[in-house]
Amino acid sequence: MKNYKTMKMILLLSLSASAITACSSQGNDKGNTSTSKPSTENNQTEITPPDPFGKYAEPVTVTEVLGFNPPEDSRTPKGITPDQNAYFKDLKEMMNIDVKYKWTVPSSQFEQKFSLAMASGDLPDILELDPKNFEKLKKQDMLADLTEAYEQYASPTLKKYMESDGGFAMKTYNADGKQLAIPAFEDPFLSTQLLWIRKDWLDNLNLQAPTTIDELEKVAEAFVKNDPDQNKQNDTYGISLQKTLFFWGFDVRGLFNGFGAYPSIGDAQTAWIKNGEDKLIPGLIQPEVKTALSKLQSWYQNGILNKEFALKDENKAVEDLTSGKVGISYGEWWYPNWPLNLNIDKDPKAEWIAVQIPGLDGPAKSLVPKIRAGKVFAVNKKAKNPEAAIKMINFYIEMGNKQYLEKNKAENGYVYNWFNPRIYNPAQIETIYTEVNKALDAKQTEITLDDENYKNVADVFKAGTDFLAGNTKDASKGVNWGQYYSRAAKDGGWGTTRKIKESGAFVNNEFYGLPTKTQVEKGAQLDKLMQESFTKIIMGASIDEFDKFVASWKSLGGDDITAEVNAWYGEQAKN
């Protein structure tokens, strides 16, 4: 009996002990934020007027997390890690801000890792969010109000950028008069799908660049069977494809567009197109998608697509492109910058061109979103210095000026795509295109523009002149070509995109609101359903599976989403 009592005591004691530890760890969190809030900060802002580029008197530490790709520029010092990014040295010098990473992971793991961080409530000060996560954190009241910080600290250039669309994107992230995030929006035409094709393979086989799906099929078949690389081996296939069908690259968005099908803008969720009577319909379940799928199925059977595409992620797809196994890929303007430049450096004969996507009869229209803002920057409500985020955005834009050109180079350890929060000039690529072409046409040796776009324009101008002169002193042929052909060449990535924009060969994704309730809840389920059904159809399941898919999609939440999206659309029309 006594024994039993002791046991009970032990049990009770340890249970309460664990309860206490659980509570106290929460208490600690709160304690940290409230007690360590610097009292000097408030006084200071009262005395000195806010300076967008001002230096904090005391060092300010902000925490971040990062999903990163390898540095794009091959001249970057080997083995450099994100926290060694040279931008941070300058940031410390100029503004006395220290950046501390809570964690960094390769970008392919970012989404999962960030979900985990959200689940445990362990979030950094500066948050890089997609619209879905923004919506979730907003709902849970986790985001700091940036209205004042933006008003007081945003540099004139940042304000200019944010107003360039009439303040439209900013308004999307404003709730009840509180600015909750700064959207990193860009020219939506950057999403335009192009067909990238190996020109040297076409020449080897005496073929023309395709303008229709039928011609594309013939070219792709020839690329499979007729040894386009002339190495006497049967080691090539036609069109690159990877397991994620609608993605940010190496996917089949453009191919579907060729059939007049507009399934997705790349996020695995459906795109929304107008059906004439002022209603939006989900592109993912339209009959044109079925036609495109049955074509893909026949291409899979005759070897135009890789037999094991369902096992390939984007890295494997890129490997095939760079190692010369495949000569056709759908994608956006930036391919020459990466990964096609790697192929050019590997194979001196390789030559890539961009053409408008082939359609059923002649070049087709590409799906373009109304707003391209895949990510926004917000600040954790618990952060001590929300304005530091705004200052860091100012800092990054400032680094584009002429005076930093010599210092701010990849070989000195500056990795631009690791720096967050990073807001671009929404018209950056267009500015580069016009300024570089102006200078090239006038045979200038220097570019004349002198503002925060200087570095970007000057870099492309240098790469372009080096490439055209065959000069590889400072960078490889691939690097020079990639910079030039993606951004400046008149027949290159952005050049071709501009032509498509001017000729009106595009269809808009009309939905640009924040994800709806059902999208947040059921999105992943619908995504899984789509991946599973489409992959199976391409690999040979009956094409009637598509009708089953449509029925399931609608009943599993698709109908609700359609109603919600149309309710949103009705609101927009009223405004």
Place this chain on the structure above:
Amino acid sequence: MRTLKKEYVLHLMLLPGVIATLIYAYGPMAGLVMAFQQFEPLSGFFKSEFVGFDNFRYVFALPDFGQVLWNTIIIAIFKMILFLLVPLILALLLNEVTRKWFSGFIQSAIFLPFFLSWTVLGGVVIELFSLSGPVNGLLTEIGFQPIMFMLDNDWFRGIVIGSDVWKGMGYNMIVMLAAIVGINATLYEAAEVDGAGKWKQVMHITLPGISPILILLGVLSLGGILNAGFEQILIMYNPTVYEGADIIDTFVYRLGMFSQQFGPAAAIGLFKSVISLGLVSITYYAAYKLNNYRIF
């Protein structure tokens, strides 16, 4: 009481283990409350809304749930049976090997993959069975059509089960070998005198001798019957084989991590634990009745 006084040092030594168990095994159980909440992580347990059995209703109504449950059970049952059978056969065979160095070498070789993680082995398996991999190379060499093992529902399940058995069989084999070695050698001598051959000796001495261990391993593996191998399947599967390979754990992972539906994910987890507890209790009772076998 007197014994407690005498052995209090021994009981003291038990204390860290008990505390660790309470903190790491019983403490987190409080988290199960999530299964009955519309859980919002940043609001925490105290502010999230209680929804009763809504999460369970939601989960059981999901169209994939039946398929996922069936996959889990079928994969787990095959793994359980093979995890007893294959190591047993290996142990019996190895026991007959008289050259010590050879037996040791084989044991190490079979044990080795147990120490590698699925992150490594998953990649190896995918490469082995890819279209251009050695297995298909061999098949085409002897006149078969190449098979897309990793993209075919029928083959994929087999590969999942086979590769898991291959990875883990060394462990059970060592346990069984140890049990076999522990059998009194005089029994074999007596049997030999009575004219029993190797086969009869195995049937009448070795097998009955190690049956408690076999039952223990069986009971233990039953407890994990609904663990069909999360890490392994997560690394090896792809959308084409969801139909035959998506198990409860991978399903929960996608539900929790990608849709961030923590409530429903916790509900499935709780469901799984309750079923497992039931199964263990039943087998444990059966083992006691049939073989008078007890752990405590």
